[in-house]
Each structure stands twice: as structure tokens, then as C-alpha cells.
Amino acid sequence: MKPNAMIELNKVSKHYDGTIAVDSVDLSIKQGDFCVLVGTSGCGKSTTLRMINRLISHTKGQIMIEGQEIMSFDPQSLRRRIGYAIQNTGLFPHWDVARNIGTVPKLLGWPKHKIQARIEELLELLNLPYSSFAHKYPSELSGGQAQRVGVARALAGDPDILLMDEPFGALDPITRESLQQELLRIQQQIHKTIVFVTHDMDEALKLANHIVVMDQGRIVQQATPYELLLNPANSFVSQLLGGEDRGLKQAGLMHVADFMKTNRTMTPSDHQLAQIKPDDSLRLALSVMLWHQQEQLIVMDDNHCVGEISLQQIIQAKPYADHHG
Amino acid sequence: MFWLTCLLVATFGFVHLEELFAQISPTQRQVIYSRDSFLALLLNHIYLVSIAAIISICVGVISAIFVTRSYGKEFLPLVSQVASMGQTFPPIAVLALSVPLLGFGTLPTILALTLYGLLPIVRNTLAGIQGVNPAVLESAKGMGMSSIQVLWRVELPLSSTVILSGIRTSITINIATAAIGSTIGASTLGDPVISGLVNGNTAYVIQGAILIGLLALTTDSFLERLQQKLIVKHSLM
Amino acid sequence: MFRLGIDKVMFVLTTASLLSLILLDFVSLQPNRILPGTGHSIVSSVGWGYALLIILPLLFNLFLSFSFRKASSIQRYSFQLLMLILVFLFMPMLLAIFATQHISETQIHARTGLGSAFWVLLFLTSLSLIELKQKLNLSRLKICFLIILITFSWLFFYITAQLDTLAIVREYTARSVQFQQAFRVHLYLVCAAVMSSIVLSTLLVMLMRRHHVFEKAIFPLLNFIQTIPSLALFGLLIAPLGYLAANSEWLQSINVGGIGWAPAMIALIAYSLLPMVRNTYVALNEVDASVIDAAKGMGMSPLEVFLQVRLPLAMPIILEGIRITTIQAIGLTAVAALIGAGGLGNFIFQGLGQAAMDMVLLGALPILFMALMADLFFSTLMSLFSHQDKTSRESQ
Numbered sequence: 001m002k003p004n005a006m007i008e009l010n011k012v013s014k015h016y017d018g019t020i021a022v023d024s025v026d027l028s029i030k031q032g033d034f035c036v037l038v039g040t041s042g043c044g045k046s047t048t049l050r051m052i053n054r055l056i057s058h059t060k061g062q063i064m065i066e067g068q069e070i071m072s073f074d075p076q077s078l079r080r081r082i083g084y085a086i087q088n089t090g091l092f093p094h095w096d097v098a099r100n101i102g103t104v105p106k107l108l109g110w111p112k113h114k115i116q117a118r119i120e121e122l123l124e125l126l127n128l129p130y131s132s133f134a135h136k137y138p139s140e141l142s143g144g145q146a147q148r149v150g151v152a153r154a155l156a157g158d159p160d161i162l163l164m165d166e167p168f169g170a171l172d173p174i175t176r177e178s179l180q181q182e183l184l185r186i187q188q189q190i191h192k193t194i195v196f197v198t199h200d201m202d203e204a205l206k207l208a209n210h211i212v213v214m215d216q217g218r219i220v221q222q223a224t225p226y227e228l229l230l231n232p233a234n235s236f237v238s239q240l241l242g243g244e245d246r247g248l249k250q251a252g253l254m255h256v257a258d259f260m261k262t263n264r265t266m267t268p269s270d271h272q273l274a275q276i277k278p279d280d281s282l283r284l285a286l287s288v289m290l291w292h293q294q295e296q297l298i299v300m301d302d303n304h305c306v307g308e309i310s311l312q313q314i315i316q317a318k319p320y321a322d323h324h325g
Numbered sequence: 326m327f328w329l330t331c332l333l334v335a336t337f338g339f340v341h342l343e344e345l346f347a348q349i350s351p352t353q354r355q356v357i358y359s360r361d362s363f364l365a366l367l368l369n370h371i372y373l374v375s376i377a378a379i380i381s382i383c384v385g386v387i388s389a390i391f392v393t394r395s396y397g398k399e400f401l402p403l404v405s406q407v408a409s410m411g412q413t414f415p416p417i418a419v420l421a422l423s424v425p426l427l428g429f430g431t432l433p434t435i436l437a438l439t440l441y442g443l444l445p446i447v448r449n450t451l452a453g454i455q456g457v458n459p460a461v462l463e464s465a466k467g468m469g470m471s472s473i474q475v476l477w478r479v480e481l482p483l484s485s486t487v488i489l490s491g492i493r494t495s496i497t498i499n500i501a502t503a504a505i506g507s508t509i510g511a512s513t514l515g516d517p518v519i520s521g522l523v524n525g526n527t528a529y530v531i532q533g534a535i536l537i538g539l540l541a542l543t544t545d546s547f548l549e550r551l552q553q554k555l556i557v558k559h560s561l562m
Numbered sequence: 563m564f565r566l567g568i569d570k571v572m573f574v575l576t577t578a579s580l581l582s583l584i585l586l587d588f589v590s591l592q593p594n595r596i597l598p599g600t601g602h603s604i605v606s607s608v609g610w611g612y613a614l615l616i617i618l619p620l621l622f623n624l625f626l627s628f629s630f631r632k633a634s635s636i637q638r639y640s641f642q643l644l645m646l647i648l649v650f651l652f653m654p655m656l657l658a659i660f661a662t663q664h665i666s667e668t669q670i671h672a673r674t675g676l677g678s679a680f681w682v683l684l685f686l687t688s689l690s691l692i693e694l695k696q697k698l699n700l701s702r703l704k705i706c707f708l709i710i711l712i713t714f715s716w717l718f719f720y721i722t723a724q725l726d727t728l729a730i731v732r733e734y735t736a737r738s739v740q741f742q743q744a745f746r747v748h749l750y751l752v753c754a755a756v757m758s759s760i761v762l763s764t765l766l767v768m769l770m771r772r773h774h775v776f777e778k779a780i781f782p783l784l785n786f787i788q789t790i791p792s793l794a795l796f797g798l799l800i801a802p803l804g805y806l807a808a809n810s811e812w813l814q815s816i817n818v819g820g821i822g823w824a825p826a827m828i829a830l831i832a833y834s835l836l837p838m839v840r841n842t843y844v845a846l847n848e849v850d851a852s853v854i855d856a857a858k859g860m861g862m863s864p865l866e867v868f869l870q871v872r873l874p875l876a877m878p879i880i881l882e883g884i885r886i887t888t889i890q891a892i893g894l895t896a897v898a899a900l901i902g903a904g905g906l907g908n909f910i911f912q913g914l915g916q917a918a919m920d921m922v923l924l925g926a927l928p929i930l931f932m933a934l935m936a937d938l939f940f941s942t943l944m945s946l947f948s949h950q951d952k953t954s955r956e957s958q
Contacts, residue, residue: 079861090856415893421926501791534797
């Protein structure tokens with residue numbers, strides 16, 4: 001067993017009378033990992049997630065949290081130290097936002113002022129002003145706001161682990177995108193161990209530093225997003241990655257800053273070239289080139305030129321093994 | 326069919342069970358209700374309920390259609406409120422209140438049954454028509470159906486199961502209320518029960534009660550079958 | 563361009579009210595409780611001067627239902643509401659005036675019967691009130707205030723003895739002791755039946771949630787009972803209960819017999835079970851699965867999930883079941899008077915038997931009143947439990 005594994009699954013299986021939903025899964029998730037389970041519907045990813053907090057009990061194998069088998073805990077106290085957010089938010093419609101967020105702290109028996117402080121802190125973390133949201137009811141929230149509250153509620157008991165079951169699945173693409181950004185920002189502040197389920201490979205590539213591809217109850221491949229793009233284990237994974245489209249996906253994970261030619265000064269003719277920012281992706285750079293029918297772009301940071309990038313550089317770009325951080 | 330058989334057997338058979346009923350009411354000289362034949366009472370009971378049902382169905386469905394059209398929609402809030410509030414009134418109170426206004430007899434009974442029977446029909450027809458998926462209506466209009474065609478070919482067929490269940494509720498309540506109608510002078514299967522209660526003749530009570538119960542069960546199972554057929558038809562569409 | 567708008571609903575209701583006043587009898591003068599009275603229209607009963615107290619507000623409402631003036635619709639509706647309240651307040655006053663004009667102190671049997679125009683007017687004015695309540699979006703509190711105001715005006719004329727000659731008041735005065743007792747019995751029977759059905763249906767629902775096989779047995783049985791007409795069920799209980807009572811001294815000692823409270827109670831409970839069990843079971847089962855999943859996932863114990871999440875979310879529908887049951891029981895208890903259970907039904911059936919219409923009214927009106935109060939009580943309770951309503955009211 002790896003020394004710093006937060007969650008450890010050892011040959012875990014789940015059988016439902018006759019059918020095998022999860023088949024001998026081995027998985028080790030380190031403290032601070034953002035692990036995304038991805039696959040088509042019915043592949044066992046949700047079941048795997050729900051076995052971690054014992055909403056579903058596993059049939060075979062071992063699931064350990066910080067080295068302890070989960071069956072040795074009382075299920076309720078286990079769940080209280082694991083955050084849980086789901087697709088339809090599962091907010092309690094008869095409680096206002098504040099009371100919804102305070103659910104787990106209250107179950108944990110925190111004193112009132114501490115719960116209150118925690119609610120304020122979390123609403124601020126999720127960009128929901130306390131004065132206008134704390135006493136609204138879930139039916140008065142938009143989909144995106146409700147899901148923010150869902151995430152806040154999952155974080156309320158300050159759990160080490162956060163389980164998220166397609167939390168952004170029902171949102172429109174723009175709201176989903178902004179919540180993904182938000183989640184990445186929050187994760188940089190709080191460093192939880194997150195297990196996230198999705199069927200959307202783009203979401204997985206964007207969020208994860210550890211992707212687990214599942215199919216028919218088995219793990220097909222697990223790797224960092226880059227490794228996955230570089231070496232898909234089989235045709236199923238490459239199909240999931242979008243087949244020939246994956247070149248663009250890979251470019252979407254790389255930043256202009258890492259590949260541009262630096263130490264360049266402006267020349268008068270540069271004013272005819274299109275511009276791009278250093279933290280934009282190579283995919284965007286490519287798109288700008290196509291649009292302006294140019295093979296070169298100027299990289300601008302705060303109104304001064306920091307370098308240039310050419311089509312040649314993008315085509316030859318080789319991803320670094322470790323990108324996130 | 327089972328209940329219908331039981332109903333017919335009881336209607337014609339009670340006359341031959343004198344000895345059995347004599348054991349129930351040993352002190353009575355007469356143990357078979359004889360002021361009217363059971364058949365006549367049964368037919369009159371059915372007659373009252375059917376007349377009331379036909380009127381309530383016509384009036385109820387038409388008025389529900391009226392208030393859901395553009396020219397009648399001003400009346401919609403009032404009608405739907407009244408249809409749901411009216412069911413707060415116990416049927417026996419409606420029956421009793423019809424006497425001071427209209428007097429005793431068959432006519433006030435029919436009127437009370439009709440009025441009370443209207444409520445579930447209006448309520449369900451409204452629910453049915455309002456429950457039709459707006460997208461379906463939109464596409465029906467989009468295909469060029471006139472508003473009458475939309476009503477006949479889309480709205481009414483799609484809400485028919487809900488309407489029928491309203492009719493079923495209405496008729497079930499009315500069979501029960503018509504039985505109590507005996508007390509205001511309508512001749513129904515309630516007669517033997519009431520006269521038995523007044524004279525302490527349990528045999529009469531049982532004869533009337535069994536027939537009323539069987540009539541209700543027969544009608545209900547018939548309507549249920551009709552409902553099933555409609556549901557099957559709809560799932561095929 | 564000048565366009566004449568018309569509020570069809572208020573126009574129809576007000577026109578019908580006015581027509582009924584013209585065409586039908588407002589009151590009748592009865593020499594005693596059995597003989598039919600002589601009818602009077604509103605004008606011939608109190609004279610034009612007083613009749614205008616009701617006719618003028620109605621005419622004004624008719625006028626207001628045309629919207630050619632620049633007044634906002636809220637103002638118009640408020641005016642119409644005011645006029646309706648005036649009509650309600652003047653109705654008992656006209657009756658009092660009629661009595662002083664037509665009945666002298668010495669005619670102790672003479673009484674004022676309410677004519678069909680009175681009932682039609684009462685009905686149509688109530689409908690107008692419902693219509694305006696929706697248009698003005700009146701809160702429950704304001705409605706309660708209105709009802710209290712109108713009741714108070716009736717009470718005022720009753721207490722100052724100006725309504726003593728009113729037929730139903732005469733009838734009540736003649737048998738106030740019996741009435742109060744019947745009212746109590748009726749209330750007790752309904753409460754006892756509803757309480758016991760709550761307990762019983764809770765047990766049944768618990769059983770069904772534990773073992774789903776019972777669902778297949780219990781629902782058809784309860785449906786079957788609900789289909790049997792009340793008179794038949796009461797009748798069918800007489801023989802077996804009578805037989806049991808004849809063979810058991812203990813049952814006799816607690817007054818159980820073929821007639822009386824026992825068969826009434828059994829039938830009332832049997833009828834109450836279906837709406838209660840059905841609503842409770844369905845409500846508990848249909849709580850959004852994702853909410854329950856989230857509750858479990860956050861570490862609530864099964865009891866906490868049930869008490870803090872499932873039950874409160876199911877509560878409005880459970881209360882709706884109790885509301886239906888209570889209203890149904892109020893009506894059925896009246897029928898149970900036929901098998902000697904007592905209660906207000908006694909007045910109805912005795913009145914029908916003696917062709918004394920005032921006595922029928924003395925039974926039927928309080929039953930109506932009781933049902934309406936039960937309805938008001940439970941809908942208020944339901945709105946307290948339903949958070950959606952709370953928020954939508956606040957946002958209005």
C-alpha cells in the first residue's frame with residue numbers, strides 16, 4: 001500500500017443478483033488528488049463512487065480510507081466526514097439555503113456560532129452573497145446557484161474527501177464551464193481529495209489530475225490527462241477521447257506560455273498579426289490562426305509583447321508529463 | 326360480470342329466501358320487502374342515477390370546455406374554484422337543502438344528484454384539458470388543425486381517461502346519494518333499508534343494503550373496465 | 563380609440579343576482595312551522611326604501627363591470643368588494659326590518675322563512691366574493707377578517723333579538739338543548755373516527771412500507787369498501803353487530819349494538835382509511851429520490867432521514883388526506899343518524915319525516931358550516947407546511 005493513499009480500493013466488486021456492476025476494481029487515490037471516474041452510462045462509475053461512502057455496500061474486496069477498512073466504521077459517521085454532491089443537487093426543498101448548508105455541521109453537533117460562521121464562509125467561497133442567498137429556498141434558485149449551494153453543503157463539515165456524482169451534468173454549457181473553473185479555484189485553496197464522476201471526457205480532462213476510465217464494471221485505464229491522450233490503452237478509450245479529434249483536446253490542455261518563442265521585441269509589421277495571451281491554450285491559438293489565416297501570432301501580456309508563437313511550434317509541441325499544479 | 330350476476334340473482338332470488346330471512350328477524354310477520362318489487366326499485370334507482378349522470382356529463386364537460394376556450398377563459402378561475410370547493414359540501418347536506426327549495430319527490434333528488442355529480446366531472450375535465458402537453462397543442466395548430474379539430478382530435482381524446490375517472494367518481498357518489506334519496510320521497514333501493522330501520526325489521530335492511538352494495542360494485546367494475554380499455558387504446562397510439 | 567371593456571364574470575353574477583331579486587320570493591311569512599308561508603318579493607317585504615340598500619350596491623357593481631372609466635382594475639375590484647360587503651351586511655338587517663313590519667309580538671308561532679331569492683342571492687354573492695378574492699389576490703388573513711365581519715353583523719342582529727322570528731332561529735330556540743347535544747355528538751363522532759383512522763392508517767402504512775406484499779392486498783380491499791354506498795354499509799353492519807351484542811354481556815355493557823354508535827364508528831373508520839392510507843403511502847414514497855440520497859450521503863441515520871426529510875416533505879399530501887377524510891366523515895356521520903348514531907343528521911331526517919323544512923335546515927346548515935370550517939382549518943395547516951407556497955406568497 002502506498003504510504004499517502006487517502007482512498008484505496010482493493011479488488012472491489014459489486015454483484016446485484018446475478019449481474020456484476022463493478023468487477024474487481026483496484027484504485028488508489030492520493031491525498032489532494034482530483035480523481036475523475038469517466039465512462040458511458042452503466043459502466044459502474046457511480047456505483048464505485050457510492051461504495052466509498054457505503055450508500056452501496058460492496059460485495060467483495062476492501063475499501064480503505066486512510067488505511068482503515070470502511071466496514072469498520074459506523075456508516076453514518078463515515079458519511080459525515082465525506083462530502084457528497086449529486087447531479088440533481090438533492091437540496092432539501094423545505095429548508096432554506098443556510099439550513100441546507102448547515103446540515104452536516106448540525107449532525108456533527110457543532111455549536112451554533114461555529115455553524116453560522118461556516119455557512120457565511122462557504123457562501124463567500126462560492127460567490128453567493130450571504131445577505132441575498134442565505135434565506136432563499138431551493139425553488140427560488142437557478143440551476144447554477146442551486147449546484148453551488150450543493151457544493152457548499154458538501155464542504156460544510158470540512159471533510160477530507162469530497163464525492164461528486166455528475167454534479168454539473170444537468171447544467172447548460174456556459175454555467176457548467178464557470179462552475180468547473182470555480183471548482184478548480186476552490187480546490188487550489190482547500191486541497192481536498194476529490195472523487196468525481198462524469199460521462200463527459202472534456203470535463204474529466206479539464207478537472208482531473210488522475211483520470212480513471214471505466215467500462216462494463218472494470219477499469220480500462222487510469223492515467224494523468226496527458227498520458228491518457230498520448231497513449232490511450234485501447235480503441236474504447238480513444239473513442240471516448242473523441243478519436244481523431246483528440247489532437248485538439250490535447251492542444252486544449254497546453255498553454256501558449258510553455259511553447260512560445262520569448263525575448264522578442266515588437267517590430268512595426270507586427271501590428272498586422274493577430275494576438276493571443278500567454279495563458280491561453282494552444283487550441284485557442286490554433287483557432288485564431290485559422291480564423292485570421294496567419295501562421296504566426298503575437299503573444300501579448302498586459303499590453304506588452306512577451307513573445308510569438310508559430311504554427312510550426314504548435315504542431316511540434318510535446319506535452320509535459322505533469323501539467324497541473 | 327361477477328357482480329352483475331350477483332346483482333341479478335339477488336334481485337330475483339330474495340323472494341325465495343323467506344326462511345333464511347325469517348331467522349334474521351324472527352319477530353316480524355313479513356320478512357320480504359313487498360311494497361315494490363326489487364326489480365322496480367333497482368330500475369328506478371338506475372333511472373335516477375342515469376338521468377342525473379347524463380345531465381351532469383353534458384353540462385359538466387361542455388362548461389369545462391367553455392371555460393378553457395379563449396372566449397370563456399374569464400370564467401375559468403371561478404369555475405375551477407367552485408368545482409373544488411363544492412366538493413367540501415357533504416352530499417347529504419345538498420340533498421337535504423334541495424327539499425326546502427324544491428319539495429319532496431323524484432325531481433329534487435335528480436336535481437341534487439345532478440348538481441353534486443357535476444363537480445367531479447367539471448374538475449376532472451378541467452384537469453384533463455389543462456394537462457394536455459402544450460407542445461402537442463402547438464404542433465396540432467402548426468399542422469393547420471382548426472380549433473374545433475384540435476378539441477375533438479387532440480384535447481378530448483388525450484384527456485378522456487381523466488374525464489372518465491371523474492365520471493366514475495361522480496356516479497359512485499350518486500348511487501350512494503340516490504339511496505339516501507328515499508328519505509326525500511324518491512323510490513330507490515334505499516326504500517327497504519329506510520323502512521326496515523323505521524320498523525326495526527333487519528331483514529328489510531339487509532335486502533336493501535345488499536342490493537345497493539351490489540349495484541355500486543357492478544357499476545364500478547363496469548366503469549373500471551371501460552377505463553382500462555381507454556388506457557390500453559391510448560398506450561397503442 | 564374609445565373601447566368598451568366588460569368584465570363578463572362580474573356582469574353575469576350581478577345580473578343574475580338582480581334578476582333573482584326581481585323574479586323570486588325574498589322571504590315568506592309562515593303562520594307556524596308546518597304550514598307553507600306566503601311569499602314576498604324584496605320590494606313587497608320591506609318597501610322600496612330598504613330594498614334599495616341591497617339593490618343599489620348591486621346596480622353599482624353592474625356599472626363597475628364595464629370598464630370605460632379610467633380607474634385601474636384594482637380600484638374597481640376593491641369598490642366591487644366593498645359593495646359586496648354592504649350586501650352581506652344589509653341582508654340580516656332587511657330580515658329584521660321585515661319581522662318588525664309584519665310580525666307582532668303576540669304571534670308567537672309566526673316565523674320568517676327565507677325565500678329562494680335570498681338563497682340565490684347568498685350563493686351568487688359568495689361566488690362574486692370568491693371571484694374578487696382571486697382577482698385581488700386577498701390573503702387568507704383578509705378573508706378571515708371579512709368572514710368575521712359578516713358573521714358579526716348576523717350575530718349583532720341575533721343578539722339584539724331582531725332575528726328571533728326567523729324560522730331557523732325559532733326552530734333553534736325550541737330545541738337548543740337537543741341541538742347543542744347533537745352538535746357535540748356529531749363533533750365527537752367525527753373526531754373519534756378521524757383520530758382512530760390516523761392511528762390505524764399509520765400502522766397500515768408502516769406495515770406496507772416494511773413489506774410491500776401488503777400493498778397488493780390492502781389497496782384493493784380499501785377501494786372495495788369505498789365503493790360500497792354508506793347506507794348499504796351501515797345496513798350490513800346491523801345484523802352481525804346485533805348478533806355479537808346479543809351474545810356478549812361485555813359488548814352490551816359498553817352500549818355496542820346493531821344500531822347506535824358502534825356500527826357508525828366502524829363504517830366511518832372503514833371509509834376514512836382509503837384516502838388516508840393512499841395519501842400517506844404515496845406521499846412518503848414519492849419524495850424525490852435524489853433528496854433522500856443526499857440525506858443519506860450526508861450521514862443522516864434512517865430515523866433522521868424519515869423525521870427531518872421524508873415526513874416534512876410528505877406532510878402537505880398527508881394533511882390533504884386527513885382533510886378529505888374529515889370532510890367525508892362529517893357528511894357520513896349525518897347519514898349515520900339513520901342507524902341511531904345521533905348527531906345533526908337526526909334533525910335532517912326527523913325534519914324530512916315531519917315535513918318541517920326549518921328543522922331540516924337546522925341540521926343541514928351546521929353540517930355545511932362544519933365541513934367548511936374543517937376545510938379552512940386543514941388548508942391553513944397545509945399552507946404552513948408547504949414551503950413553496952410560503953415563498954410564492956412572499957414574492958407577490
